[in-house]
Amino acid sequence: MRINKYIAEAGIASRRKADELIRQGKVKINGAVLTQPGYDVQDGDEVIVCGQPVRHAEQNKVYYMLNKPAGCITSVHDDKGRPTVMDLMQEVEERIYPVGRLDFQTSGLLFLTNDGDFAYHLTHPKHEVGKTYVLRAEGSLSHRQLQLLRNGVNIGGFKTSPAHVRVLKCNKHSTVLEMTIHEGKNRQIRRMLEAVGSHVLELERIAYGNIVLGHLKPGRFRRLSPSEVAYLMQKA
Template identity: 40%
Template sequence: MNAAHDDATGPEGVRLQKVLAAAGVASRRVVEQYIVEGRIRVNGQTVTELGRRIDPERDLVDVDGTAVQLDVTKRYVMLNKPTGVVSSMRDESGRPDLRRFTKDYEERLYNVGRLDAETSGLLLLTNDGELAHVLAHPSFGVTKVYIAKVDGTVTPQTISTLTKGIELEDGPIAADKARLLDTSRGSSLVELTLHSGRNRIVRRMMAAVGHPVTELVRRQFGPLHLGTLPAGKTRDLSKIELGALLTLARRESGVAAAPGEQETE
């Protein structure tokens, strides 16, 4: 079999090592070593033969248990959304929207979920509609970490109340974790970890325990951390971040099969 025919895409598909090299996983030679070592799975099954061919548009591949995006046209961008910007690509009221952050990208990027105008922090932008649907669906329950500046002095008892659960107008809610970070000059900094997709949930929870939010930032979305990304800036996800995000979405995608409302915080 000559090399040209070996790399051709046909009814049998494309050689696995070619696809993974194109996806930036490693060189073909290194990928072949991964196959020999049993580190690569296709649709959940370990691949051991070097001649394996796949359909890049249909087959799901992971390396060492981490999902790989085979479609190199997909883009994944982290934005540190500033306050005063609505989570929309075009705001009907003429308010500042997300277009200013996506105009320099060739791809048509869309936001995954929403942060309300006065909440800043981590927002994911992508042209991967399937991933966006899974991650933004309320039943999916991606873990999110917020830091809230609130009025008043938050006590350890209040922190305990937040994790034990409180009753809101749309049902009970409890933080997965809550930590008091600081208290000074009549205000407190509270870190809340939640997987709820309910609208404005952090603001409503803190108001319910008597500490209205004055500033709110989302620091983490699933495996993604805002880190030192300045407000108003964007960056592409790293290979490690993308792998973690895709792995999470594939593992849980059956949960979010039905369409639903996107969260707002």
């Protein structure tokens, strides 16, 4: 089994995060730092991740939705000692990890699981499920700025796909928008607003496909239903 899948199925991290850990030299095979991301784990191999041995054990696959508060790191660990989303999930017995990420100051809907295939499908670049955000942007956005967002903008060598943009509220100081995008580039919404000459003041993800945050309070989480999991896998 490929090493990133092996780590994901052990409930340590998603495949993409596992690849990142390998690049950082945090994965060892039989006592040696792994330098081959494509390594296939063999029977009898000792796998160490971040100093801890990895053991595969049968466990129930679980799926959660968290309303991530701003000021919280989307990570299992943080070397700087900052609060992470895992601090909010201490009631969960299974070893889980976040699917994708929301940046430090972004709040809202985040999935966590121990299912490597689920995480892989939702985060793979070719799987473009619509993600909906509500944001407050600096200033009163003009019709031209809104059309640029709707048509797609260049955010540093990458032109975004057309976005669905709806104005919820506007005054001379700020504009509240609902935006749906289909890619998942790093800080994409913030970079899109910067590209049209504005700045994001607040940002919350409220939906992933038709799975909505609803009335889940910041810092709280709930299990996804089997039908929600099936929907997400089908969409991805």
